[in-house]
Amino acid sequence: MTATSFPELHGDLPAQEIHISEYGAQKALAILxxxxxxxxxxxxxxxSGGCSGYQYGMAIDDRELEGDTVVYDRGVKLxxxxxxxxxxxxxxVDFVENMMGGGFTVNNPNATSSCGCGHSFRTDGSQSPDGQGSGGCGSA
Structure with missing residues (x-):
């Protein structure tokens, strides 16, 4: 397991692997x-899956598995x-609210394209992995 320490406790911050917005942290802490x-x-x-090739997933988890990277940001363990x-x-990781409700989303600088629902993405414009991803938005 690779662990990133509490960056807010250090003067020189290393580039974080992943982080969470302030509003996302508030929502995540309430759920946790x-x-x-x-x-x-x-x-x-x-x-793999979704209309663009890959799909994001999130879950509450109290396990840390071999090879996991753990980042603490704004009091949230990612x-x-x-x-x-x-x-x-x-x-x-962010939380967005709109007229259809609210939910967590991922703002990913590595995604080169995504589908309209924002739940799936592609990184390089190539075909979906394993031939998947030709279904509708969010399909698995």
């Missing part, structure tokens, strides 16, 4: 406090597996 899981964090991951990290490096 109600989860009943001690030492839980937000696991952010990538899976956990990313080693396969997802290259696609998420530099991303910001």
């Amino acid at each position: 406090s109600q989860s009943g899981k001690e030492n839980a964090g937000v696991r952010v991951f990538i899976k 956990v990313v597996d080693h396969m997802s990290l290259p696609l998420l490096r530099g991303s910001e």
